[in-house]
Amino acid sequence: MLPTVKSESPELPFELLRDIFELAIATTPGCAVKFALVSSTAQEWIESIIYKTIVLDLPVKKTKLFLQTLESRQPTFFAAKVKNLHVTTFVSFPEVQQILSVCTGLDNLTCWADVQPFNELRPLIPVNRLQKLSIKIETFWGISTGFRYFDAEMFPCLSHLEIVNPPCDDSSLKVDWEGLCKLPKLTHLAIGSLWAITHNHVVEVIRMLLEKSDTLQALLIISMDDDFIELVKEHGLRDNPRVVVMPTFDSFAETEAEYWKAVVQGGPDFWTAADKVVQKQTEEGYQENFIRK
Template sequence: MLTLPPELQREIFEWTATAYPSVAPKLLRVAQKTRLWLEPVIYRVVVLDSPMITISLFMRTLESKPPSFFAAHVKTLCLTANTVTLQQAQRLLSICSGLENLICWAGANSANLSSYISSKKLRRLSAKMEVLFPEDPTMDDIRHPMFKALTHLDIVNPLEPPSLQHWDGLSALQNLTHLALGDLFYWSPQAVSTTITYILDRCENLQALIVVCGSKPQRERLALEHKDNTKLHLLPSFHHPQDYPVYMGEIRQRGDQGVWMNADREILVK
């Protein structure tokens, strides 16, 4: 009987677990060696979304392994559910200190989380600024050293700022190439247009600026005003063109993409 070399066996198992996340837990039971191979793959992306049972199960899992395991292997952490408590979010961020990608859409009950982000490798961030900096959620806060390596930043549902200088801190992010803002449905049309120009003028390294706006007339107007700007992309929703379950399924599988997965595919719409 033909026996595959161990390194090829491992590659097959890891590929299968990555391509089909739902079957990965079953593969753990094949043999002890498959558990050692696949646990780092399974925990590479942690998504805490509805239903609540998924949150409870993962918090229980934290007790089954040393913190060093999660520090080493969790690269993407996605907190999308408002049912993630402040204490749970703080603990997760403290333990997962090797994060490269953080998606934090939790509500105000999970505010003041910036001091718990200990990762020095954070490359992609999608968050509400008031969750990270509840007292003064301006772009000056983004100058913090924890964000110096960011290449992709998604500012979720920002409030219309009192002045354009609100965005000045973004220019300090020398590695930033992709920026997303939205939804800006409730902003005044003039504020959206001047913000786009202001940011692009000051963030010279940007390759793409994604503006999410649910108003079709406003998108059409912005597309006309900025028709010669190849960096600007306008979306009706952050998960366009997928529906939300498909979008989240891709996050679970790919981990590091988020709203920018569509920028990479060049299927953004004006």
């Protein structure tokens, strides 16, 4: 009589199990919540993936649901889980304040909310650890007069910065643009949306940054204005391989919704697209640091 052989389920290493769950979520993101019900360990893995990148855009219901979740979990949960936060203009300033008060472990922040009088977001933003930031100057520092300064102590880790809708030529808020050259790790800078009728001074700012920055690898000019783009050409700025002109931040995607969907899934963003353009321009023989007057 043959001995009975017990059949046991193989025990896979935790690292392999986690890789399997991550692959499953990447291919079928709609099933993430169901995967989280498998076990407490699986829930921990799935939540780390789900909350790593948060995009709050349309529909507004998405933001409302996230705000409800904020009230149901401990602040430490969001501080540990949320690393990439993208907030568009459809989120109000008070809502952004509430979200940033608990998402304190961010590496990447996009915040396009409109500022409220006598308010600023700077105290709530973890500037000392941020690597990527996209924000309006007025939202960051508040609406005020006088100069605002960038310095290395404020942004020691920042490598990618997008200044959204910069102050106009006649704005009472002045920016020390040269301070950007002091940021030790700044390699990518985007400025936009730019218009010739309101942003003539930005052309000279771009020239100065290209000449003085030792770290800048890509400078994105975001503009749909033919007159502003013509100004850029007249000043010879397009001859620099680091300069990339884009009509909108999501110009390489089919729609804005598709752009954000790709970002959530860890796909390319507009910085990735810009890097490809810079590489191509450099390979085609542009002379770096050359700016024609």
